[in-house]
Amino acid sequence: MLENRDYTQHNEEAKAVWEAYRTRIPIRVPVTLWSDARYFLQDPAFNPDGRITFQDFIENADIMMDVQLRGAQHRAFTVALFCDDQAGSPDEYHVTVDMLRFFDAGFFGCPLRYCEGQMPDTVPILAGDQKNLLFDKGLPDPLSGGIFGWAHEMCARMMDRIGKGFTFAGKPVRFDPFGLGTDGPLTTATSLRGTELYLDFYTDPDYVHQLLDFVTSGTIARIRAHRQFFDLPLVSEDWAYADDAVQMLSSEMVREFVLPVHQKLKKELSSTGQVSLHLCGNATRHFKMFRDEMNVASFDTGFPIDFAWVRKELGPDVEIQGGVRAPQLATGTPDEIYAEARRILESGIMQGGRFILKEANDLVPCTPMENLDALYQAARSYGVY
Amino acid sequence: MQPEIQSLFDAIIDGSAKGATDAAKNALDAGLDPSSILNEGMIAAMKEVGKRFEEGEFYVPEMLVAARAMQSALSLMKPYLKDANIQSAGRVAIGTIKGDLHDIGKNLVAMMLEGAGFEIIDLGTDVAPEKFVNAVQTQAVDLVALSALLTTTMPTMRTVIESLNTAGLRGKVKVMIGGAPVTETYAQQIGADGYAPDASRAVALAQSLVKRA
Numbered sequence: 001m002l003e004n005r006d007y008t009q010h011n012e013e014a015k016a017v018w019e020a021y022r023t024r025i026p027i028r029v030p031v032t033l034w035s036d037a038r039y040f041l042q043d044p045a046f047n048p049d050g051r052i053t054f055q056d057f058i059e060n061a062d063i064m065m066d067v068q069l070r071g072a073q074h075r076a077f078t079v080a081l082f083c084d085d086q087a088g089s090p091d092e093y094h095v096t097v098d099m100l101r102f103f104d105a106g107f108f109g110c111p112l113r114y115c116e117g118q119m120p121d122t123v124p125i126l127a128g129d130q131k132n133l134l135f136d137k138g139l140p141d142p143l144s145g146g147i148f149g150w151a152h153e154m155c156a157r158m159m160d161r162i163g164k165g166f167t168f169a170g171k172p173v174r175f176d177p178f179g180l181g182t183d184g185p186l187t188t189a190t191s192l193r194g195t196e197l198y199l200d201f202y203t204d205p206d207y208v209h210q211l212l213d214f215v216t217s218g219t220i221a222r223i224r225a226h227r228q229f230f231d232l233p234l235v236s237e238d239w240a241y242a243d244d245a246v247q248m249l250s251s252e253m254v255r256e257f258v259l260p261v262h263q264k265l266k267k268e269l270s271s272t273g274q275v276s277l278h279l280c281g282n283a284t285r286h287f288k289m290f291r292d293e294m295n296v297a298s299f300d301t302g303f304p305i306d307f308a309w310v311r312k313e314l315g316p317d318v319e320i321q322g323g324v325r326a327p328q329l330a331t332g333t334p335d336e337i338y339a340e341a342r343r344i345l346e347s348g349i350m351q352g353g354r355f356i357l358k359e360a361n362d363l364v365p366c367t368p369m370e371n372l373d374a375l376y377q378a379a380r381s382y383g384v385y
Numbered sequence: 386m387q388p389e390i391q392s393l394f395d396a397i398i399d400g401s402a403k404g405a406t407d408a409a410k411n412a413l414d415a416g417l418d419p420s421s422i423l424n425e426g427m428i429a430a431m432k433e434v435g436k437r438f439e440e441g442e443f444y445v446p447e448m449l450v451a452a453r454a455m456q457s458a459l460s461l462m463k464p465y466l467k468d469a470n471i472q473s474a475g476r477v478a479i480g481t482i483k484g485d486l487h488d489i490g491k492n493l494v495a496m497m498l499e500g501a502g503f504e505i506i507d508l509g510t511d512v513a514p515e516k517f518v519n520a521v522q523t524q525a526v527d528l529v530a531l532s533a534l535l536t537t538t539m540p541t542m543r544t545v546i547e548s549l550n551t552a553g554l555r556g557k558v559k560v561m562i563g564g565a566p567v568t569e570t571y572a573q574q575i576g577a578d579g580y581a582p583d584a585s586r587a588v589a590l591a592q593s594l595v596k597r598a
Binding site for chain 2: 038042113115116117118119121123190194195198199201202203248249250253281285303325326327328330331362364365
């Protein structure tokens with residue numbers, strides 16, 4: 001079935017869906033499917049016997065490039081067909097320094113820990129009586145702090161290869177800037193301090209304020225330095241970020257401790273444009289506050305989500321991205337996925353034409369293509385305006 | 386409720402470690418039965434904390450600070466509970482599954498279980514299946530509690546259960562699972578005895594799975 005797909009027809013439909021969505025005259029709910037390096041490295045068909053380890057991927061620029069390029073090629077002929085991506089051979093390929101989910105904490109000096117066959121994670125450096133360690137050290141160098149020294153070595157190697165005319169599958173390869181985003185001050189502070197941070201909210205609230213402010217200042221300096229490094233405007237019009245850890249706090253605590261540093265990030269890094277916020281987990285109780293206080297116009301969600309409630313709470317003009325839980329997408333039957341996608345689409349979430357259907361959140365390696373197809377076909381049947 | 390026990394209950398709800406320790410000491414000094422102090426002052430308070438969490442009144446900091454207060458009082462109480470031969474609600478080996486370093490959820494569940502009177506053997510994070518098996522073999526564990534945050538580490542939960550089967554221990558121990566990507570359906574698929582969506586409901590599940598005589 002997959003081989004017989006008509007890429008031209010798929011691509012024209014996808015293009016029309018996105019154009020209609022962007023011009024606010026939607027014809028159908030767009031579908032996106034996000035996959036990261038894990039999706040490829042943990043797929044035995046792509047990486048037999050796990051021959052390429054995460055450590056190989058992270059420490060060797062050539063291997064990182066190879067995985068990204070082969071992954072993009074693989075995706076263009078598989079996953080892209082089950083969402084509103086352009087499928088088939090792209091005009092050009094892109095690579096970057098991929099620091100997975102450890103870049104924020106790694107920047108502040110958290111060491112990486114590798115677990116066999118799994119994506120590495122960082123280890124807290126401010127646990128116990130080390131809580132003030134970073135304040136004593138001061139902010140890291142914005143370009144070379146923590147793991148960013150390594151990242152720039154990787155960057156230099158990749159750019160050198162590309163500069164010498166490196167191509168892939170006969171197509172040019174471009175280098176994309178890195179170091180420009182953040183997974184959020186609270187999430188970063190959590191990685192640095194660990195569980196104890198959540199006791200600090202009561203036992204040492206001044207410390208929490210101080211740590212969040214420190215993390216935010218360092219993050220702003222790092223992002224601005226990388227914008228400058230890559231010849232990008234120091235202040236961008238739009239701003240996209242995340243902060244999953246807010247799901248662990250009451251809205252009152254988010255407002256007191258977290259919102260001020262989010263506002264500081266926005267003020268320093270973006271102008272008056274649209275703000276997009278990724279919050280997976282049970283965080284919808286905070287959405288309205290972020291819409292009103294941060295001008296968030298787009299929420300990228302995970303689970304659990306009550307789609308009907310979220311649409312009612314936020315109104316028709318706010319973009320919501322969300323969908324079938326990634327674990328269910330990986331382990332359910334096509335009929336179950338189809339039914340779940342239909343349930344979501346019929347929940348009222350489409351009201352206003354600002355819904356994007358997706359996996360929630362990040363495709364699990366080896367998710368059956370039949371399940372992705374079920375998701376896509378549900379959108380084509382029940383996501384029509 | 387005796388005023389000393391009410392003070393202990395309130396101090397735990399308020400997350401006051403010093404208040405809880407002082408109240409427990411006052412209750413002991415007043416000659417109150419250690420079992421009553423434990424059950425009515427401490428376990429009941431943590432049950433209330435769990436209820437407030439389920440109702441959206443408490444979140445992670447409130448649960449942690451209450452659990453810390455409970456632990457402070459419990460440290461003081463332990464010799465008296467031992468002298469009174471008060472049994473724990475059960476012994477739980479808890480850990481985050483191999484390959485996964487996330488521990489906030491696991492820590493929260495461990496603290497809430499301790500607050501409900503369970504003995505906790507915290508195996509930490511990135512715990513290999515054989516470590517769970519070893520804990521069951523050597524430490525008279527009633528319940529194994531498995532945590533995972535990553536979709537890619539979830540499958541190791543099944544490996545732990547298979548390892549317990551292979552070691553001939555599955556019939557001797559209950560297994561419960563939890564973590565963001567985990568569901569009731571998944572628990573059934575891998576042969577776990579139960580799934581809890583949060584720390585509060587993990588306590589209720591553990592209590593239903595481990596019923597000591």
